[in-house]
Amino acid sequence: MRDLKTLKELVASVTDWKSLEKMSCKPFKPSILHLAISQDAPHLYSEEQLIQLKKLSKLLSSAESKPNTNKTDKRVTKKRQIEERPKEERVMPATIKKPRKIILEQNGPSPDLPPRRIILEHSGPSPDLPMQFKNRVAELSGHDLKYLMHKRLFWSDVKPNNNRLSMPINEIMCEFLTQAEIEKLDERNGSNGKGRLVGLELTVLDPCLREFTLPLKKWSMQRTDTYNLVTDWNSIVSTNEFEEGQELQIWSFRIDNKLYLLLNKL
Incomplete structure (x- = not known):
């Protein structure tokens, strides 16, 4: 939060996106930091940059709301594949062989x-x-x-x-x-x-x-x-x-x- 506040203070004197672009030595690349600044100071970005930041916002929201089901799906798929095989082809978990017992009288x-x-x-x-x-x-x-x-x-x-x-x-x-x-x-x-x-x-x-x-x-x-x-x-x-x-x-x-x-x- 302190970095964001400091950045806002540094760009407080900037009145439009053209001035900000002149201050930057690199081409614009949408990031989470730019997304945070654009919420309070959208005038610092051009229309094209705001569109890019909007897409980034949607992408981040989609990633957060999507459950991490990749591993679960793999386990379920593997289990189904095993269950669908004939019994004689199913691979059982490894077991330790016990010694053979001989019963005498x-x-x-x-x-x-x-x-x-x-x-x-x-x-x-x-x-x-x-x-x-x-x-x-x-x-x-x-x-x-x-x-x-x-x-x-x-x-x-x-x-x-x-x-x-x-x-x-x-x-x-x-x-x-x-x-x-x-x-x-x-x-x-x-x-x-x-x-x-x-x-x-x-x-x-x-x-x-x-x-x-x-x-x-x-x-x-x-x-x-x-x-x-x-x-x-x-x-x-x-x-x-x-x-x-x-x-x-x-x-x-x-x-x-x-x-x-x-x-x-x-």
Whole structure:
């Protein structure tokens, strides 16, 4: 407002548009400033200039009154185009693929109890097994090679007093036991079936392909059942100098019908 007032004071002595035109060093170009001055001092402009300013005024009024519907119109048009397509051609929003779930059933500890449902999640393809392990499996005439899990060793897995490797069932990627082996893991000593778990004897190949024979047992925990390698697990820990935080890949394979586990140290 101060600039407009100052300008009006400067041109107050000008009596007609010709005098104003002489003061200007540039040709006339309609602008908002000229439009404001012309409202109070139309005598400072020629008839042709006033016509140009009138057109500018109409143009500005039209732009202010017109709603900004450009973006809305584009969204509506795009939505209509999608709705008009056949269902099979419509592009759906991108979704995150969830891991594939495998639901298994294991027999309960007694015939009177219903089978236990175990949900395994497979998040992707199995990692590659180093060639020296594949060659050893081939030398032993092994078959049915399966990737079971990625295992980070906790303090409880290497603590000598525990003497066991824990493998939570809900972290194992696939079923690797036969029905007979599943039933074997539920067997207990004693005539009343309330003694200690018998376990399933198997062979473990350590990262240096040395063989150890030890039992696999299934323990029922609060959150999930776990498979545990017990009894001689400390020998594998000490021989390989396993420490807390080290990572293993655990694989299974079979020679005839006998179960083997393979430990690949990462």
